[in-house]
Amino acid sequence: MDDLYREQILEHYKNPHHFGEITDADITQEGDNPLCGDVITLYLKLDDGRVGDVRFRGRGCAISQASASMLTDMIVGKPVQELKTFPTKDLLEELGIPISPARMKCATLSVNTLRVALNGDSHDEED
């Protein structure tokens, strides 16, 4: 496993980007991993059909929280219409390490929560 990527994940975990809340968010969505009880909450502020601002709060393993942090970097400023079909594999690539089936729920918690936030369904796309 590549140490550089591990370091990047730990860095996001320790200093998550866009961490916090948006009190007047247009969309607030909580997601959880039922296997472990870890949670994240996404706050989205929309601006002319785009994600104007995003914040998240969460509690969980390094992979789930780092992936949420990375996801916020990837979606800010993007058109909502495009993000409705945000490919899970893009986030997995950003994580940069092989994700075992056992950790897949950790790695995809944030993107699944985003999908529910924007589409209102919990379609679980994992590949």
Ligand code: FES
């Ligand atoms: Fe709970 Fe990873 S162990 S999300």
